[in-house]
Amino acid sequence: MAVSAVDQITSFLRVHFSPETAAVFLYISKNSKSTLQMIMQQFRLPSGKVSFFPAENLAHSSSLKILKYFEKSIPSLAFETMSTNNQVLQMVQQCLTLLLTHDLLVLSRRKDSAIEYSINWAQVRVLNRAPAFLCLTRTQLGHAAELVIEELLYSGRLGLLACLATVAKRLAEEEDETSSSAAAAPAAVDPGLRALNAFASLLELRFIQRRGSVVPPLPVADNSGCGSGGRLEDDDEFEDDDVIGSSKIYRVEKPFAPLSRAEREAALRHIRESLGPAVKLSDESLEPPAKRPRVAAETTSVADARRPEEAAQEFSANAQQLRFRWRDSILTRAAASVLGAQASRVLAAMLDIVDERVRLGHAQSAESEVLAHADIVAQLAASAAGDARSGLDQHLSSLAEDGFIERQSGAAGGQFRILFRRAIFSLTRQSVAAVIRQRLGDKAVRVFNALSEEPNLTQAELESHVLIGGRDCKELLYRLLVDGFVHCAELSRAADFMNPRPNTAYYLFHVNLEQTTRKLLLNMHTYQDRLLTRRLAEVATNRRLLDKRQRVKELLKNLDAQISAADSAGNSDASAELSEQRAQAAQLLTPPEREQLETLKRSRTALRAGELLLEENIFLYELFLEFASQHN
Amino acid sequence: IKLKMSTATVKPDPDDIQTRLLNLAGQLPAGINQAALRSHLSDLPMDRIIQCINQLTQSGKLEVLQTANRELLWRLRDASADRRLDGLDTKEVMVYEQLRAFGNKGASAQQLQSRSAMPQREIGKCLNSLEAKKLVKIVRPVGHAKKKIFMLFELEPDASLQAGTFFSGEGFDQEFVDVLCQQCTLYLRRKAEAAATSAATTSASATLEEVQQFIGQSRVSTVALSLDDIRRVLRALTLEGVVETRPGPYAGAGSSCLYRLARSQLPASGDFGAVRVPCVSCPVAPDCRIGGEISPIGCVYLTDWAKGQF
Numbered sequence: 006m007a008v009s010a011v012d013q014i015t016s017f018l019r020v021h022f023s024p025e026t027a028a029v030f031l032y033i034s035k036n037s038k039s040t041l042q043m044i045m046q047q048f049r050l051p052s053g054k055v056s057f058f059p060a061e062n063l064a065h066s067s068s069l070k071i072l073k074y075f076e077k078s079i080p081s082l083a084f085e086t087m088s089t090n091n092q093v094l095q096m097v098q099q100c101l102t103l104l105l106t107h108d109l110l111v112l113s114r115r116k117d118s119a120i121e122y123s124i125n126w127a128q129v130r131v132l133n134r135a136p137a138f139l140c141l142t143r144t145q146l147g148h149a150a151e152l153v154i155e156e157l158l159y160s161g162r163l164g165l166l167a168c169l170a171t172v173a174k175r176l177a178e179e180e181d182e183t184s185s186s187a188a189a190a191p192a193a194v195d196p197g198l199r200a201l202n203a204f205a206s207l208l209e210l211r212f213i214q215r216r217g218s219v220v221p222p223l224p225v226a227d228n229s230g231c232g233s234g235g236r237l238e239d240d241d242e243f244e245d246d247d248v249i250g251s252s253k254i255y256r257v258e259k260p261f262a263p264l265s266r267a268e269r270e271a272a273l274r275h276i277r278e279s280l281g282p283a284v285k286l287s288d289e290s291l292e293p294p295a296k297r298p299r300v301a302a303e304t305t306s307v308a309d310a311r312r313p314e315e316a317a318q319e320f321s322a323n324a325q326q327l328r329f330r331w332r333d334s335i336l337t338r339a340a341a342s343v344l345g346a347q348a349s350r351v352l353a354a355m356l357d358i359v360d361e362r363v364r365l366g367h368a369q370s371a372e373s374e375v376l377a378h379a380d381i382v383a384q385l386a387a388s389a390a391g392d393a394r395s396g397l398d399q400h401l402s403s404l405a406e407d408g409f410i411e412r413q414s415g416a417a418g419g420q421f422r423i424l425f426r427r428a429i430f431s432l433t434r435q436s437v438a439a440v441i442r443q444r445l446g447d448k449a450v451r452v453f454n455a456l457s458e459e460p461n462l463t464q465a466e467l468e469s470h471v472l473i474g475g476r477d478c479k480e481l482l483y484r485l486l487v488d489g490f491v492h493c494a495e496l497s498r499a500a501d502f503m504n505p506r507p508n509t510a511y512y513l514f515h516v517n518l519e520q521t522t523r524k525l526l527l528n529m530h531t532y533q534d535r536l537l538t539r540r541l542a543e544v545a546t547n548r549r550l551l552d553k554r555q556r557v558k559e560l561l562k563n564l565d566a567q568i569s570a571a572d573s574a575g576n577s578d579a580s581a582e583l584s585e586q587r588a589q590a591a592q593l594l595t596p597p598e599r600e601q602l603e604t605l606k607r608s609r610t611a612l613r614a615g616e617l618l619l620e621e622n623i624f625l626y627e628l629f630l631e632f633a634s635q636h637n
Numbered sequence: 638i639k640l641k642m643s644t645a646t647v648k649p650d651p652d653d654i655q656t657r658l659l660n661l662a663g664q665l666p667a668g669i670n671q672a673a674l675r676s677h678l679s680d681l682p683m684d685r686i687i688q689c690i691n692q693l694t695q696s697g698k699l700e701v702l703q704t705a706n707r708e709l710l711w712r713l714r715d716a717s718a719d720r721r722l723d724g725l726d727t728k729e730v731m732v733y734e735q736l737r738a739f740g741n742k743g744a745s746a747q748q749l750q751s752r753s754a755m756p757q758r759e760i761g762k763c764l765n766s767l768e769a770k771k772l773v774k775i776v777r778p779v780g781h782a783k784k785k786i787f788m789l790f791e792l793e794p795d796a797s798l799q800a801g802t803f804f805s806g807e808g809f810d811q812e813f814v815d816v817l818c819q820q821c822t823l824y825l826r827r828k829a830e831a832a833a834t835s836a837a838t839t840s841a842s843a844t845l846e847e848v849q850q851f852i853g854q855s856r857v858s859t860v861a862l863s864l865d866d867i868r869r870v871l872r873a874l875t876l877e878g879v880v881e882t883r884p885g886p887y888a889g890a891g892s893s894c895l896y897r898l899a900r901s902q903l904p905a906s907g908d909f910g911a912v913r914v915p916c917v918s919c920p921v922a923p924d925c926r927i928g929g930e931i932s933p934i935g936c937v938y939l940t941d942w943a944k945g946q947f
Contacts, residue, residue, distance in 0.1 A: 342900070343900045344900070406883070435878075436911070438878060439912045440911070440912055440917055440918075442878075442912075443912045443917055443918040444917070444918045447877050447878075447879075448877070450876070450877050450878055451873055451876040451877045454876040454877070454878070455876050458876075468809075470872070470873075470876075471873055471876060472803065472814050472869060472870065472873040473811070474808070474809040474811045475808070475809065477811065528917075528922075529911065531916075532911075532914060532916035532917065532922075534927075535916055535925065535927070535933035535936075536914070536916070536933070536939075538927050538933050538934065539933040539934055539936065539939055542933075542934045607943060607944070608940075608943040611942065611943035612939070612943065615913070615914045615942075618910035618911050618913060618914060619911050619914060621910065621911070622910070622911035
């Protein structure tokens with residue numbers, strides 16, 4: 006795992022939750038299978054007194070243990086002084102619960118019944134890929150769906166009401182900004198309904214799923230017998246069961262059950278209450294407050310401070326479905342670029358059929374199950390791609406020729422199977438060839454493809470295949486060898502004197518795509534790290550200017566609010582004075598500063614786009630290696 | 638009077654020995670080796686046998702061969718066999734038979750020596766004699782002007798030895814091959830554009846014969862290019878990703894597939910984006926370190942790329 010991935014998650018936890026949570030995560034990432042005792046040890050002073058110290062007291066010897074887990078943000082941290090073991094235990098339990106909520110921990114039980122915590126690296130990867138998943142969701146389902154996925158990814162698990170309230174609020178704020186900047190105010194759009202519809206679509210398409218909630222532990226009685234300010238005795242006095250015993254994780258039988266009418270009504274009511282009367286909602290959202298719906302709880306609920314209908318039912322993003330959809334998006338885009346939009350819609354319809362039939366937990370399979378011609382026709386008719394039915398057979402033949410699908414039989418229009426493995430292999434080879442073309446030129450691609458199709462060729466045989474002169478071919482071959490795109494095997498000198506060339510050693514060249522892809526994957530991670538570093542460095546360099554812009558923006562917003570209040574009160578003098586102040590405030594940012602901000606914005610957008618492009622390639626290579634390992 | 642019986646061995650009649658040798662050769666069509674001679678003609682002295690074998694070889698009734706184990710074999714010569722070998726001595730016949738085994742790839746003097754274990758000078762003399770009698774010729778392989786390859790006079794040298802269409806006096810003609818590639822690409826691009834504008838009445842694919850005809854009409858080559866030459870050029874373009882092939886049920890007799898411009902070469906086709914990131918093709922990428930002299934933070938390539946994006 007690249008170092009930057011852990012750093013990103015650590016900083017995310019530090020910013021959005023607490024430094025202690027980040028410290029616990031960082032400790033477990035470096036010490037797999039840690040127990041509660043081990044984690045507690047990190048926050049204990051040699052003298053036995055458990056305390057955290059003010060940020061300026063960094064000379065304390067025990068601070069070194071905590072220092073290494075906080076690295077860059079040390080000067081900004083301030084700790085409370087905790088004097089009891091109970092407080093420390095409660096703090097660590099809360100951190101572990103938070104990490105469990107984000108699915109960042111994997112639990113296992115030792116032989117002595119102690120519970121061990123390890124990092125769920127797959128989920129770390131999901132969080133690192135969050136921008137790519139958000140881009141995918143926005144492309145396929147729209148902005149509202151993107152906001153829902155964003156909330157669920159960064160919160161781990163959320164209740165229906167909390168999630169929709171936040172998303173509706175963000176949509177309303179965006180609409181306010183759009184309407185205030187536009188010349189003519191657009192008609193009010195119901196943000197609550199948009200959020201709810203997006204949520205329902207995501208649940209129907211299995212982008213999100215119902216989860217049991219991770220309940221934070223109840224306050225535990227001080228069992229150390231030391232009283233306040235007491236010393237820690239032995240490690241054995243802490244029971245690991247205290248964490249898991251009170252943090253119960255429930256399974257949901259029907260994770261993709263659609264939203265019930267009662268849930269929809271409760272959600273709309275909650276949105277109305279949280280957004281207030283300022284935002285106009287559609288009449289559909291208005292319900293008599295006397296009728297409180299009963300939400301069917303599918304799991305055992307645990308009494309806690311939250312509303313009963315939320316306690317056992319939360320939602321989280323379904324990372325597996327996001328991966329599958331991303332894979333499908335890659336295949337349809339490849340088909341569109343090679344065969345055209347119509348063929349791509351046919352392939353998308355076939356992928357939708359496969360998606361409906363795939364169950365939760367289904368592993369990445371090399372081929373789909375068989376799809377009948379009639380099913381494909383029905384799916385095209387149901388989707389918006391009805392015009393792709395004309396010439397369907399031709400599109401299917403084109404897709405079969407290019408290796409995306411395979412015709413199983415010709416009866417009743419034919420039966421087809423999507424060849425995921427073959428398509429991914431082909432795309433990977435094309436991607437590697439594209440990298441070679443960028444680095445070494447077109448002739449190097451000839452050499453690479455020739456060796457891919459016919460392995461174990463000598464240099465002389467290769468020259469006649471690719472029609473490149475001896476010297477050029479030799480140079481290309483060696484550059485490909487150095488960069489790891491091509492590999493070499495030596496046939497040692499023959500001992501047979503009847504051989505016409507007994508003193509010659511033969512060198513046979515071949516392509517090992519798996520090995521090449523692994524090397525490229527490592528390189529892609531490195532390039533992504535560099536782009537991220539550059540982006541963060543640019544933000545850090547221009548931090549002062551960005552803060553200034555934010556302050557000016559807030560100042561202008563406040564002045565706008567005051568101006569509109571003065572106008573509505575009929576106070577023209579105050580309004581004129583405020584308008585003058587606003588004009589002066591708008592000049593706080595000088596033209597060179599504006600230009601610098603514009604350049605920074607372009608640069609950040611380009612770098613972020615580059616990171617997404619690299620992430621897509623990384624995903625493709627990981628898919629390829631996954632299929633290759635299944636084959637082996 | 639006592640008669641003394643002569644103890645001298647009666648010398649066998651040479652004609653008898655030759656007859657017996659010919660009969661034995663007829664019984665062993667694969668050839669007679671020394672072991673067969675000892676077993677079948679054990680009653681005869683070996684020197685007489687060898688003498689008769691030489692006479693039969695010179696008269697053309699037997700031919701001498703050498704196996705991979707350097708064992709000599711004598712075989713009954715076919716009546717329709719090459720009469721040109723009459724008058725050659727044994728060593729010359731051996732060298733000739735060795736060259737016949739090498740076929741149209743020929744052999745150098747060193748290869749002949751390692752095969753036959755004859756001294757280098759003897760082989761040289763034999764080769765000179767055979768060359769003078771127009772039974773053997775010398776071929777200079779492409780790229781090795783000083784090397785001599787010997788082969789039978791009537792054989793055509795193998796393609797690996799001779800220059801071929803894509804070779805000039807100085808070796809492989811890369812410029813000529815590049816021009817041919819450009820012309821083929823141009824023809825297929827015109828076909829694709831014509832197909833795009835004429836609404837499916839014109840095919841974007843071309844057969845091998847059509848491409849050959851176009852190349853011939855374009856007069857880029859002073860020599861006529863065969864179908865095989867055109868196929869090799871199109872194959873190289875297929876490997877480069879410029880051209881793609883499709884099975885052609887209605888293709889001409891000389892080819893079994895159709896060629897067209899690869900769809901990735903057509904405009905409005907997407908690529909697989911990571912190659913757009915400058916780090917992928919950066920010449921100093923291996924030396925780039927965060928905090929080093931070459932670092933992404935001050936990288937001019939990234940700066941120019943970010944500007945060029947918009």
